Amino acid sequence: MAKSESELTWRDMEIGCIVTEPGGARQYESGTWRSQRPTYDFKKCIKCGICQLFCPEGCIEPNQDGYFEANLFYCKGCGICARECWPRVIKMIEEEEK
Amino acid sequence: MTTRVGIEVSIAVADAVRLTNTDVIAAYPITPQTHIVEHLAELVANGELDAEYIPVESEHSAMSACLGSAAAGARTFTATSSQGLALMNEVLYVASGMRLPIVMAVANRALSAPLSIWCDHSDMMSVRDTGWIQIIVENGQQAVDNVICAFRIGEDRRVLLPVMVHLDGFNLTHVIEPIVLPEQREVDKFLPTNKYPLPLNPDKPVAMGDFAPPVIFTEAKWAQEMNLRDSKKVVLECWDEFYKAFGRMYKPVEKYHSDGAGIILLTIGSVGETASVAIDELRADDENIGQVRLRLWRPFPFEELRQAVKDAEVLIILDRAISFGGPGGPVASEVKAALYNQVGRPKIVSFVGALGGRDITVAGFKNMIKKGIEIARTGSKNEYEIYGVRE
Numbered sequence: 001m002a003k004s005e006s007e008l009t010w011r012d013m014e015i016g017c018i019v020t021e022p023g024g025a026r027q028y029e030s031g032t033w034r035s036q037r038p039t040y041d042f043k044k045c046i047k048c049g050i051c052q053l054f055c056p057e058g059c060i061e062p063n064q065d066g067y068f069e070a071n072l073f074y075c076k077g078c079g080i081c082a083r084e085c086w087p088r089v090i091k092m093i094e095e096e097e098k
Numbered sequence: 099m100t101t102r103v104g105i106e107v108s109i110a111v112a113d114a115v116r117l118t119n120t121d122v123i124a125a126y127p128i129t130p131q132t133h134i135v136e137h138l139a140e141l142v143a144n145g146e147l148d149a150e151y152i153p154v155e156s157e158h159s160a161m162s163a164c165l166g167s168a169a170a171g172a173r174t175f176t177a178t179s180s181q182g183l184a185l186m187n188e189v190l191y192v193a194s195g196m197r198l199p200i201v202m203a204v205a206n207r208a209l210s211a212p213l214s215i216w217c218d219h220s221d222m223m224s225v226r227d228t229g230w231i232q233i234i235v236e237n238g239q240q241a242v243d244n245v246i247c248a249f250r251i252g253e254d255r256r257v258l259l260p261v262m263v264h265l266d267g268f269n270l271t272h273v274i275e276p277i278v279l280p281e282q283r284e285v286d287k288f289l290p291t292n293k294y295p296l297p298l299n300p301d302k303p304v305a306m307g308d309f310a311p312p313v314i315f316t317e318a319k320w321a322q323e324m325n326l327r328d329s330k331k332v333v334l335e336c337w338d339e340f341y342k343a344f345g346r347m348y349k350p351v352e353k354y355h356s357d358g359a360g361i362i363l364l365t366i367g368s369v370g371e372t373a374s375v376a377i378d379e380l381r382a383d384d385e386n387i388g389q390v391r392l393r394l395w396r397p398f399p400f401e402e403l404r405q406a407v408k409d410a411e412v413l414i415i416l417d418r419a420i421s422f423g424g425p426g427g428p429v430a431s432e433v434k435a436a437l438y439n440q441v442g443r444p445k446i447v448s449f450v451g452a453l454g455g456r457d458i459t460v461a462g463f464k465n466m467i468k469k470g471i472e473i474a475r476t477g478s479k480n481e482y483e484i485y486g487v488r489e
Contacts, residue, residue, distance in 0.1 A: 005313045013314070013321040015258055016197035018296045019305035028311070 030057065034077030036092040042067045045089045051081035102278045107238035108133030108271045110279060111177075111203055114242040116147045117285040118249050120201075121172035121292075124152035124163035128182040129215045130267035131205040135177055157182035161189035161200075168198035168260075169306055171297030173249060176200065179267055180207035180221045187225065193260045194229030195322060196307050199252035199294070200260040202230075203245060206367065206418075207267040208454040216455020217267040219367065219418040222395070223428040229322060231261040231329055232395040236370045238275035240393075241265040243346055246285060251336050253292045257329045264395070266368040268455065280344060288343050330397045350399030351406045355381060356388030362410040362444070363389045363467060366429060369416065369452055376463035387467065392429070400436050407437070413444040414470035416485070418452045426450065426482030445474045451485030462486065 003012065014020060045067050052060040052068050059074035060081060070081065082090040105113075111134050115123070123142070125135040141147040150167075154160045160176050167174040178186060183204055193200055206222050208214040222232065231251060235241045241263060248261040265271060280288075296304055310318050330350070337348040354374055356362050365373050370391045377389045390406045392399070407413050417427020425431045430448030437443040447470040452458045458466065466485050473483065 005311070008314055008317055010317040010320040010324065013318050015296060016195065016306065017308060017310055017314075017318050018196075019308050020296065022303070024305070024308065 029073055030076050031073045034072075034075060035095055036077040036079060037072060037075065037095055038070050038077075038079075038081055038090045039093050040067065040069060041089050041091070044087045046087055048087075051085050051090060054080050054084045056080060100278050100281055100284075102276045104274050105238075105277050105279075106133060106272065106274050107241055107265065107277070108205075109137050110238055110242050110275075110277045111245055111265070112137035112141065113279055114245040115175050116141050117280060117282055118173065118175075118246055118289055120147070120149050120175045120249075122150045122152065122164070122167035122174045123176065124154055124160045124167065124174075125176045126154050126157050126160045126178070126182060128157070128179045130207060130217075130271045131177045131179040131182070131203065133271065134203055134205070138175075157185040158189060161186040161193065164200045164202075165189065165193055165196065165198055166298075168193070168200050168294070169196070169298050171292065171294040173253070173292045174198075174200045175202070177203040177205065179205040180209055180215075183221045183225060184209060187228070190225055190228040190230060190260075192307060194326075195318075197258040197322075197325070198260060199249075199258055199292070201245065201248040201252055202260065202262050203241070204262050204264045205267040205271045206264050214454035215267070217269050217368075217418070218453045218455070219264075219428075220420070222262070222264050223419040223421070225262070226396060226428065229259070229326060230396060231257075231259055231326070231333070232264060233261065234264045234366050234393060234395055235270070236368055236391060236393075238270060238273070238277050239346065240348070241270060242277055242279065243340065243344065244348070246280070246289060247336050247340055247348070249292070250289050251329065251333050253290075253294070254332045254336075255293070255295065257325070257332050258294070259326060259329055264367065269368040284343060288339065327397050330394070330399065333394060333397075348393055349402070350392070350394035351402040352391045352393055353406055354389040354391070356390050356406060356410070359386055359388030359410060361385070361387040361412045361414065361467070361471060362407055363387065363463070363470075364392070364407075364413060364415045364429070364433065365389065366392045366395070367418065369418070369458060372458065372460055373416075373463045376460045376467065379460065380464060380467065398432060398436070403433065403436055404440060407444055408440070408442070410444040412447065412471060412474040414447045414467060414474075415449065416452065416458075416466070417448065417450045417482075420450050420453070430482060447473045447478075448482035449485045450482055456486060458486065
């Protein structure tokens with residue numbers, strides 16, 4: 001197993017930081033940027049998928065029940081899905097709220 | 099048989115690029131670099147150089163095209179000057195950070211405003227932190243030789259960095275000098291083919307110029323810095339090999355009667371030869387004076403400089419650029435910094451002059467040196483002295 005990013009020394013840097021393996025962006029947890037997160041009232045959801053179309057991160061997928069839900073590993077908490085969701089399923093709440 | 103011919107330095111530089119069998123040239127014309135890229139366009143159009151010549155719409159595009167070309171593993175050349183170099187600025191950092199061995203001739207010229215097409219070093223000093231290797235030449239032969247060396251240095255597997263060769267606009271680019279152009283077979287022997295280790299290649303995809311989060315950015319930058327610092331030994335090795343092959347010697351700090359001299363004048367670029375004549379005349383008058391010139395500006399040759407000036411009492415430095423509101427010319431402030439912690443360092447007198455194409459003649463240098471010696475003796479309330487300004 002290769003070293004994790006936090007274990008890499010300057011000597012481990014590839015020439016010009018060239019990325020030789022695919023999938024680097026997938027490993028990057030952009031969810032740490034979030035200050036708000038989406039919550040869902042799926043009773044109202046009509047599975048139209050408009051939230052998925054508008055999500056700039058491309059991190060919304062249907063869950064096991066077919067409801068569209070953000071992957072919080074990537075979701076930056078921008079709130080665009082909540083704004084676009086016309087049946088008002090999605091509500092943004094502060095991260096520290098339970 | 100190599101022969102010495104009278105040739106305009108810009109044309110000779112272009113011919114040197116031809117001898118390196120450069121694959122790609124992406125350039126935008128700007129005075130006083132124009133003749134270099136014009137002649138290269140001619141060589142490509144005439145079939146004398148088998149290269150892609152990309153006439154771009156700006157210097158920003160020129161350097162961007164060079165990034166792509168070098169990333170694909172092609173030997174890549176461009177040239178610019180002054181505002182053109184300024185317009186390239188953001189891409190220069192990308193070239194060095196991505197470790198792409200582009201070679202660029204910079205015809206040193208003043209930056210606007212007011213508009214000046216003439217020589218000073220404000221352009222080259224504005225890019226001293228961009229991570230490029232910077233070689234400063236003093237005459238046409240040095241320009242030709244160092245363009246060839248620049249490819250060998252930059253493309254070396256241990257270096258992989260872009261290299262600028264600075265030649266003074268007009269004072270060098272537009273003069274006719276007797277120059278020896280090496281033979282093709284000699285250059286072929288001296289300069290290996292470019293083998294960039296991780297080129298863009300659809301069969302082996304890589305991502306270049308990617309994003310680095312805070313967790314690795316410092317490591318990435320330190321790797322780049324260590325790499326640039328370590329490139330000095332490859333520069334020295336290259337110049338050594340060049341001497342063996344072609345008989346002309348280059349050093350990061352070149353000395354002229356400076357060993358044992360009490361007073362040393364430090365110059366960069368084409369004024370050095372005029373200054374040398376002044377040194378000759380002063381020495382003929384029994385003045386204990388010598389000269390040093392910086393041939394290598396980045397990586398800065400700390401050890402060689404300290405060694406070269408360690409016994410001097412007075413070090414007079416001429417800068418052809420102002421660091422506005424700062425401690426003096428860029429050369430003087432860096433030399434001061436390099437010597438600050440040394441025991442027994444010389445007194446340093448910093449002059450800024452020869453701006454925007456103003457000449458300093460032999461008599462002018464003698465006058466400046468005289469003033470410098472006087473200031474070293476009496477001290478000065480100024481951070482630096484401006485030379486030749488009308489009061």
